[in-house]
Amino acid sequence: MTATLSCTGLSKRYGDILAVQDVGFFIEKGEAYGLLGPNGAGKTTAISMLVGLLQPDTGSVQVCGHDLAADPLAAKAKIGYVPQEIALYPDLTGRENLRFFGRLYGLPRRELAKRIDEVLDFVGLSDRADGKIDTYSGGMKRRINIGAALLHRPEVLILDEPTVGVDPQSRKAILDGVEQLVADGMSLLYTSHYMEEVERVCKRVGIIDHGKVIAEGTRKELVSTLGSADRVELVLDGDLDVATDKLRAVEGVTEAVRAGTSSIRLIVNEGSHLLPTLIAAVRGIAVVTAVEVIEPDLEAAFLHLTGNKLRD
Amino acid sequence: MLRALFVVSRLELRARFMDGTAVLTALLAPIVLASLFGFALGGDDPPLRATVGFVDLDGGEFPSSVRREVLSAKELDGMLTLRDFATEKDAQQTLDDGDIGAAIVFPSGFSQDVGAGRGGKVTVLTSPETPLAGVVASSIVDRISALVDARTLAVKASLDAGVPADKVKEFVERNGASGPALTLESDPMAGGKVDLSVYYGSGMAALFAFFVVGTSVRSLLTERNLGTLNRMRAAPIRPWIPIVGKGVVGFLLALVSVCAVWASSVLLFGSTWGDPLAVFALWTAHVLAAAAITMLVASRAKTDSQADGLIMGVSFVFAFLGGSLVPMYNLPDLLQKVALLTPNGWTSTGLTELAGGGGGLATVAGPIAALCGMALVAGGIAALGFRKGLLG
Structure with a gap:
C-alpha cells in the first residue's frame, strides 16, 4: 500500500519553544489515523504544517506523491481540511459558503452545484441549505464545516477536533459520516479530545506530547504498553488532593490523577489485588464510596504514556 | 490563479455592500461632508502672499x-x-x-x-x-x-x-504687435480658482480613501479570527490571493469614492479641479499609497479592533498634517514640510497645482512619483509583515 499522507522530521520552533520536534508518520489509503495529545502537545502546529499553513523549520510532507513544499498547489488539492473552529461566513447561507470554498478549488460551475447538493445531503442539511450560518445550531455548523472540506473529493481528510461543542445527536451523525468516508476509501487524520471517538474511528493512533510522537500503533499495540496494568477508578468523599498524593506513593501505582470532583483515576499493577492497600492508604483522608476496575483501554495507555489525562 | 483572485474579490465586494461600507463610507459620507464644508466655507481664494x-x-x-x-x-x-x-x-x-x-x-x-x-x-x-x-x-x-x-x-x-x-x-x-508690453489679467491664476470647495472636497476624499481601503484590509484580520483565512490558505491557491483579492476591492472602491466626491464638487459648486487625466492619475496614486499604508498597518495589528484603531488614527493624522482637514497654507512652516511625509500632503499639493495652474500630467509627475514611492515602500514592508504574521 502507498501512503496517501506522510511526513518525516517535521520540526517547528517559536523562539525558545520547540513546538514540534521531529514528527513523522504516514497514513495509507483508506486508513484512519488518530493523533492524540494533551493541550499544548503540538497537534495543531503539526496539522498546520501538514495542510500548508505553516512552513516547517525542518522536515517534509508528501501528499499522494506531491511534496507540499515543492508543489503546494497539487498537494493541497488532495487535502480536505476541517479546522477546529467553525471557519465559515456567518452572514452567508450554507450553500453560499460551500459555493465559495468549492470555487477556490477550481470546480466548474455545474459540477460544483452537483457536489454541493451531494455534500448537503451527506451532512444532512439539504433542507437548511439556504439559511444563514448564524441561524444554525452548533451541530449544524460543525456538519457544514466538514462539508466544506469534502466538495473537491479529497484523497485525505484532516479533521482537527471536529466534534467540539456539539450535542450527542450531531456527534453521532458526524462520526457516522466520517466512518462512511473511510469505508469509501478516503484517508483520514483525526484529532479529538474524545478518546472514544478516536477508538471508534481510527485504526492506528499516534500519541504526541511535548511536540514529539512518543508512541504509535494500533489500539491493541498501545494498550499492550501497559503490561499487566489495570485502570482503577475510586469514588471518594473527602480531601481528594491529599488522597491523590497518598495513592501516588503506593507501590504498584504508576499514575494517579483527579477525575472530576469526586473521583481519582489510577493506573496500577494487578488492580484487583491492590485494592485493599489503596483503600487503606486514604483512610482518615477520604472515604471510598465506590470502586471500579476497568480493563486497560486507550485512555489508560495515554495516561500511562503522557502522565496526563487527555482533557487536562 | 486569476479565477481564485476573482472569487475572493467577488466575496469581498459582496461583503462591502452587505455591511454598507460600499455605500456609506465610500459614497455618502465623503460626499455629504465635502458638500457641507463646501457650502459653509467654499468660494474664497486662499490668501496669497x-x-x-x-x-x-x-x-x-x-x-x-x-x-x-x-x-x-x-x-x-x-x-x-x-x-x-x-x-x-x-x-x-x-x-x-x-x-x-x-x-x-x-x-x-x-x-x-x-x-x-x-x-x-x-x-x-x-x-x-x-x-x-x-x-x-x-x-x-x-x-x-x-x-x-x-x-x-x-x-x-x-x-x-x-x-x-x-x-x-x-x-x-x-502695425500693432508692438510691445513686449505685458497686461496682466485680473485673475492672476489663469488655470482656474483654487476654491476652498476643492480643498475640502479633496480633503474629505483623501481621508475617506483611507477608511474605504482600510475596511477591506481590516477584513483580512476578521477572516483570520473567523478561521476562513486559514481555510482559504489551505486551498490550492497562491498565498497572496486573499490579500490581493481584498486589496483590489478596497482600491477600486476607494477610487470610485474619490471620483464621486470630485464629480459632486464639480456638479454642486462648479469647482475646477484641473486636467481630468492628471487629477485621475493623482487620485490613483493617492489610493495606491493609502492601500499600501493600510496594508502595512494591518500587517502589524494583532486584532481587527486594533487595526481599526490604528487605521483611524493614521488616517486622521495624515489628513490633518497633509492639508485634508486644514488647508496647508494655514499650517506653520514646519508642519508644511512635515506634510510632504504624508500621501495627503502630496495629493493636496498636486491638486492645488492642477486647480490653480491648469497644468497636465507633467505638472503632477512629482507628487505622483512621491505617492508611488510611498506605496512601494509601505507595500514592501507590509509584504514582509504578512509573511511573518498573517501568512506565517
Whole structure:
C-alpha cells in the first residue's frame, strides 16, 4: 500500500519553544489515523504544517506523491481540511459558503452545484441549505464545516477536533459520516479530545506530547504498553488532593490523577489485588464510596504514556 | 490563479455592500461632508502672499517690460514681490531654502531672438511647498508666451512679405504687435480658482480613501479570527490571493469614492479641479499609497479592533498634517514640510497645482512619483509583515 499522507522530521520552533520536534508518520489509503495529545502537545502546529499553513523549520510532507513544499498547489488539492473552529461566513447561507470554498478549488460551475447538493445531503442539511450560518445550531455548523472540506473529493481528510461543542445527536451523525468516508476509501487524520471517538474511528493512533510522537500503533499495540496494568477508578468523599498524593506513593501505582470532583483515576499493577492497600492508604483522608476496575483501554495507555489525562 | 483572485474579490465586494461600507463610507459620507464644508466655507481664494524670483540674463526690453508691468499691476499690489537674482543657480538655491515661492528666468539673448522672429523660452522654477507662487509665476509666463508667439509670427510674416530685416522691428511695432508690453489679467491664476470647495472636497476624499481601503484590509484580520483565512490558505491557491483579492476591492472602491466626491464638487459648486487625466492619475496614486499604508498597518495589528484603531488614527493624522482637514497654507512652516511625509500632503499639493495652474500630467509627475514611492515602500514592508504574521 502507498501512503496517501506522510511526513518525516517535521520540526517547528517559536523562539525558545520547540513546538514540534521531529514528527513523522504516514497514513495509507483508506486508513484512519488518530493523533492524540494533551493541550499544548503540538497537534495543531503539526496539522498546520501538514495542510500548508505553516512552513516547517525542518522536515517534509508528501501528499499522494506531491511534496507540499515543492508543489503546494497539487498537494493541497488532495487535502480536505476541517479546522477546529467553525471557519465559515456567518452572514452567508450554507450553500453560499460551500459555493465559495468549492470555487477556490477550481470546480466548474455545474459540477460544483452537483457536489454541493451531494455534500448537503451527506451532512444532512439539504433542507437548511439556504439559511444563514448564524441561524444554525452548533451541530449544524460543525456538519457544514466538514462539508466544506469534502466538495473537491479529497484523497485525505484532516479533521482537527471536529466534534467540539456539539450535542450527542450531531456527534453521532458526524462520526457516522466520517466512518462512511473511510469505508469509501478516503484517508483520514483525526484529532479529538474524545478518546472514544478516536477508538471508534481510527485504526492506528499516534500519541504526541511535548511536540514529539512518543508512541504509535494500533489500539491493541498501545494498550499492550501497559503490561499487566489495570485502570482503577475510586469514588471518594473527602480531601481528594491529599488522597491523590497518598495513592501516588503506593507501590504498584504508576499514575494517579483527579477525575472530576469526586473521583481519582489510577493506573496500577494487578488492580484487583491492590485494592485493599489503596483503600487503606486514604483512610482518615477520604472515604471510598465506590470502586471500579476497568480493563486497560486507550485512555489508560495515554495516561500511562503522557502522565496526563487527555482533557487536562 | 486569476479565477481564485476573482472569487475572493467577488466575496469581498459582496461583503462591502452587505455591511454598507460600499455605500456609506465610500459614497455618502465623503460626499455629504465635502458638500457641507463646501457650502459653509467654499468660494474664497486662499490668501496669497508670494515672493517670486526674477533672473534677467537677457538685459533686453522684454524682461524690463515684464518687471514694470508686474510691479504696476493693481491686481497684484501687496500680494506679489519680485526679488532679483544674478543667476538661475542663485534663484534655485533660494527657492530650495524656501525664501522665495517661485522664480522666472529670462535666458541670455531672449529679446534679440524674439525680435528676430526666432521665438524664445522663459523658464519658471517652482517648488511643491509653495504651489500658489508657482501658479502666479506660471500665469505670468503664459502671458509672456502668448506675446512672444504673436511677435514671432508678426516678424516672420513681415520678413516673408519682403520687409527688410533692419526695418522689421519698427514695422511690426507700428502695425500693432508692438510691445513686449505685458497686461496682466485680473485673475492672476489663469488655470482656474483654487476654491476652498476643492480643498475640502479633496480633503474629505483623501481621508475617506483611507477608511474605504482600510475596511477591506481590516477584513483580512476578521477572516483570520473567523478561521476562513486559514481555510482559504489551505486551498490550492497562491498565498497572496486573499490579500490581493481584498486589496483590489478596497482600491477600486476607494477610487470610485474619490471620483464621486470630485464629480459632486464639480456638479454642486462648479469647482475646477484641473486636467481630468492628471487629477485621475493623482487620485490613483493617492489610493495606491493609502492601500499600501493600510496594508502595512494591518500587517502589524494583532486584532481587527486594533487595526481599526490604528487605521483611524493614521488616517486622521495624515489628513490633518497633509492639508485634508486644514488647508496647508494655514499650517506653520514646519508642519508644511512635515506634510510632504504624508500621501495627503502630496495629493493636496498636486491638486492645488492642477486647480490653480491648469497644468497636465507633467505638472503632477512629482507628487505622483512621491505617492508611488510611498506605496512601494509601505507595500514592501507590509509584504514582509504578512509573511511573518498573517501568512506565517
